[in-house]
Amino acid sequence: MKDIFTNLYNKVIGFFQSDKGDSSKVIASNRLKLVLMHDRTNLDTLTMQKMREQLIKVISRYIEIDQEALDLNLEGEGDAIALMLNIPVIRARTLEEIEAIEKAEEEELAQKAAKDSSEDESDEEEADDSESEDNDEDAAEDSEESECEEETPEVENSDSEENSDSEQASVSGKQKAKKK
């Protein structure tokens, strides 16, 4: 008789103590925390997406990263909100690569500036400008592509080495963001 009750007792205890991991309470807390971070900072999905794209652009200048696995989130403890950026790094770029990318970007900027200044002039001229720009861009792309091809074997080598380490860069900008 006592065994039956012991069994029952343990089952009841087990029922209350089991599945603590993914219980609906934990899911609720986590979902709520995330949604509140966004509510408090007034950052909508579109803005986060924009920020994400620009961050990828800047970081890709210096390191090759796994863009798909990049994780950008707001996290918070109490009143403090932190922007958590978790980026799986594939490999660091060489100095030559960085210089090449910077050069390409500078050219792009220069073209943009030229385009802006020529906007005041007549439509005909503008059409001519854009045509010539298109040509320039094509040329730039071509040169970039050839660069990449040259370095492909190297990339593969470093890939196998560094992926095993699963190197990750984590950037955390902690800032006090008072609720508004």
Place this chain on the structure above:
Amino acid sequence: MTGRVIVITSGKGGVGKTTTSANIGTALAKSGSKVVLIDTDIGLRNLDLLLGLENRIVYTLVDVVEERCKLKQALVKDKKNPNLCLLAAAQTRDKTAVTAEQLKEICEELQEDYDFILVDCPAGIEHGFQTAISGASEAIVVTTPEMSAVRDADRIIGLLEAKEEIKSYKLLINRVRPNLIKANDMMSVDDVVDILSCNLIGIIPEDTGIITSTNRGEPIVNDENSMAGKAYKNVALRIQGEEVPFLDIDEPHGFIDKIKKFFGIKAKA
């Protein structure tokens, strides 16, 4: 005398603002303080029902504002407790009938004669909310351990923080169900407090007695045996500055304890 004006608000509807107002008001009055309850939910008034005063209302808040009566004439005395008065909302008008300035003036006038002016706020964050908080210097934010209620409470806390006149705000967690929390199916009090990072003034357990007490038009604090009633009384004591420990409402513990107890009896027998 300068009474304290406390607004009871939540953002989300149906979390128990009006029940909380009625019970805290009654508990404060029972302890000897002079209390006015103001229902600012114009068009959807219910505080009169919870207090069982629906048949006694002659004049409302809107009548006072539109000068059809004096403020004192519109105050309805509670059936049991002469220390408790209700200033009811008009049922036939909408929230725009009273402006923030007008309510503030009424609160200031009442502060001279009463210890506590409790303002029952309508749901939402629009005009009605802005009006309700206008005269208050303290706030009680009512929430339940549900996601939607907590999110709305967070929004309300943000708005209260931005309001200079509100000197302090405290959190009241309503309809807590310990058996669900124990089974990890409901956020606990600690979870909610942690997420909202706000000081707590009360934890009210879910109590079916609330339904019957509402049916009768009698606040549950009048029921000596009710857990929710006790919890509301403790909130009133905390408002008056006393340090009261939070009730242990760990029901499932009791359930397991009951089995243990059952064991004990068995062992003895």
